[in-house]
Amino acid sequence: MNTSDIFNFLKPKNELETQGTEAEPENRPRIPDELWVKCPVCKIPVLSSDLEENFKVCPKCGYHFRIAARQRIELTVDEGSFEEFDAGLMSTNVIDFPDYTRKLKNAKLNSGENESVITGIASVGGYKTVIAVMNSEFMMGSMGTVTGEKVARAFEYATENRLPVIVFTVSGGARMQEGILSLMQMAKTSGAVKYHSDAGLLYITVLTDPTTGGVTASFAMEGDIILSEPKALIAFAGPRVIEQTIRQKLPKDFQSAEFLLEKGFIDAVVPRGKLKDTLTRLLALHGAEKTDGEAADNERN
Amino acid sequence: MSAIDCVNAARSNDRPTAVDYITRIFGDSFFELHGDRRFADDKAVIGGIASLDGMPLTVIGLEKGRNLKERMERNFGSAHPEGYRKALRLMKQAEKFHRPVICFVDTSGAYCGIGAEERGQGQAIAENLMEMMTLKTPVLSILIGEGGSGGALALAVADEVWMLENAIYSVISPEGCASILWKDSTKTAEASECLKLTSKDLFKLGVIERIIREPKTVDSVMFDSLKNLIAQTFKKLNAYDTETLLERRYDRFRKF
Numbered sequence: 001m002n003t004s005d006i007f008n009f010l011k012p013k014n015e016l017e018t019q020g021t022e023a024e025p026e027n028r029p030r031i032p033d034e035l036w037v038k039c040p041v042c043k044i045p046v047l048s049s050d051l052e053e054n055f056k057v058c059p060k061c062g063y064h065f066r067i068a069a070r071q072r073i074e075l076t077v078d079e080g081s082f083e084e085f086d087a088g089l090m091s092t093n094v095i096d097f098p099d100y101t102r103k104l105k106n107a108k109l110n111s112g113e114n115e116s117v118i119t120g121i122a123s124v125g126g127y128k129t130v131i132a133v134m135n136s137e138f139m140m141g142s143m144g145t146v147t148g149e150k151v152a153r154a155f156e157y158a159t160e161n162r163l164p165v166i167v168f169t170v171s172g173g174a175r176m177q178e179g180i181l182s183l184m185q186m187a188k189t190s191g192a193v194k195y196h197s198d199a200g201l202l203y204i205t206v207l208t209d210p211t212t213g214g215v216t217a218s219f220a221m222e223g224d225i226i227l228s229e230p231k232a233l234i235a236f237a238g239p240r241v242i243e244q245t246i247r248q249k250l251p252k253d254f255q256s257a258e259f260l261l262e263k264g265f266i267d268a269v270v271p272r273g274k275l276k277d278t279l280t281r282l283l284a285l286h287g288a289e290k291t292d293g294e295a296a297d298n299e300r301n
Numbered sequence: 302m303s304a305i306d307c308v309n310a311a312r313s314n315d316r317p318t319a320v321d322y323i324t325r326i327f328g329d330s331f332f333e334l335h336g337d338r339r340f341a342d343d344k345a346v347i348g349g350i351a352s353l354d355g356m357p358l359t360v361i362g363l364e365k366g367r368n369l370k371e372r373m374e375r376n377f378g379s380a381h382p383e384g385y386r387k388a389l390r391l392m393k394q395a396e397k398f399h400r401p402v403i404c405f406v407d408t409s410g411a412y413c414g415i416g417a418e419e420r421g422q423g424q425a426i427a428e429n430l431m432e433m434m435t436l437k438t439p440v441l442s443i444l445i446g447e448g449g450s451g452g453a454l455a456l457a458v459a460d461e462v463w464m465l466e467n468a469i470y471s472v473i474s475p476e477g478c479a480s481i482l483w484k485d486s487t488k489t490a491e492a493s494e495c496l497k498l499t500s501k502d503l504f505k506l507g508v509i510e511r512i513i514r515e516p517k518t519v520d521s522v523m524f525d526s527l528k529n530l531i532a533q534t535f536k537k538l539n540a541y542d543t544e545t546l547l548e549r550r551y552d553r554f555r556k557f
């Protein structure tokens with residue numbers, strides 16, 4: 001064994017060497033069209049119509065199935081209030097990365113969306129807010145230049161119009177196929193968040209399963225208030241990367257939303273069915289503007 | 302040099318580390334400061350105050366260590382959250398005393414481990430990105446070896462970013478990229494090409510402002526010219542009023 005072998009042997013693994021293995025986390029079962037769905041956690045079959053009525057949360061054990069961004073918007077905003085920003089913005093293969101053009105095409109087909117985030121303006125419980133919802137169905141919510149651009153523009157719009165921002169995150173991390181330009185989105189979005197924050201405006205993040213990598217290390221962790229759905233995996237480095245690094249098994253609930261709450265990194269774990277009410281309360285407490293034009297905080301008068 | 306040659310050069314154990322740059326450029330004027338005031342002193346990050354031709358500045362580096370013992374102590378340059386928080390503390394201090402900040406970046410990435418996750422690696426990096434964007438003093442970051450993803454970017458939200466000729470800067474390691482693309486982590490040469498991680502590629506993409514030529518063997522000529530360039534650049538950046546400085550910095554990253 002020469003010296004460099006020793007170095008390699010001792011050298012700890014880090015995000016770079018192993019990050020990619022987390023880019024496409026194990027597929028949690030999505031809800032098929034059949035009448036009955038078996039919950040992957042409690043293994044009890046649930047009628048899919050019951051599941052739909054229950055915000056895609058298992059009525060027996062409370063497991064939160066992943067949901068697509070459009071459905072998330074439906075569950076969150078007041079009916080018919082959503083106006084989308086930049087719907088036509090699309091990624092191109094800027095650094096000519098092998099197979100990326102085909103991957104993008106497939107992602108569009110599979111998700112029915114143009115990018116891994118949908119942004120726009122809406123009213124939530126009667127309060128006007130900018131909203132961004134990431135989509136696990138588009139390349140596992142990975143952050144490319146268009147993802148970053150849409151998020152940055154949403155924050156800039158909110159800053160200009162003095163509006164709060166709500167972001168639902170779900171992401172496997174940076175988008176390798178855009179190389180360094182994907183990394184730059186972390187700085188770009190963080191900058192837009194910072195100017196929004198410095199303007200005294202409210203930013204609420206809602207972390208959903210899974211939120212990892214470059215999104216965790218940028219706008220996901222930058223909210224004034226950080227909420228999470230129960231049991232969501234929230235991580236910088238995913239569990240498999242860490243297990244490879246430290247060569248031991250991780251405790252069962254390591255990096256769960258509940259674990260992060262205990263460690264002091266999020267404000268509250270909120271079940272899906274209570275999210276809209278919670279967001280409405282928080283918007284009200286920050287004097288958000290009512291959609292009919294009146295200021296929300298009557299106390300101020 | 303091919304991309305994989307750059308990767309190997311950037312990782313070479315013979316390469317000068319942040320401590321070498323600090324010693325060769327700032328000499329005895331460097332006074333080291335320790336700790337994040339919250340948890341610990343992360344030795345993967347070295348920081349302090351130094352003087353450049355009479356101008357005080359804050360110096361921060363990601364340090365890999367120069368021999369096995371140092372490498373173990375410094376965790377091979379992979380910082381924990383406390384390392385990023387230590388860096389931010391020193392940057393805030395620089396802002397308070399109106400002195401510019403220089404960062405020497407050399408890391409294969411932020412550390413991935415139990416403690417790092419428990420103490421909020423993601424949150425620590427995110428906070429640096431946010432705070433650096435509006436830090437009211439000039440910031441210059443120089444990638445001297447490996448620029449490993451978020452762990453490198455957390456010290457590179459700067460007014461100018463430079464790279465040594467054979468340094469690399471990437472969102473993922475060639476090994477990681479190869480194992481995803483071709484399910485074969487040994488195809489690092491191909492992956493290195495795809496990622497566009499060399500100083501030349503990154504200059505073309507507008508990610509860096511300057512490439513620092515590397516002589517075959519590092520000599521005092523390189524450090525002296527680098528020292529002059531740093532002094533000139535801070536003179537230029539110091540001339541901007543704060544508003545202009547921060548606008549330029551925001552636009553620098555906004556364009557990507």
Ligand SMILES: [Zn+2]
Binds near residue numbers: 040043044058059
């Ligand atoms: Zn269940």
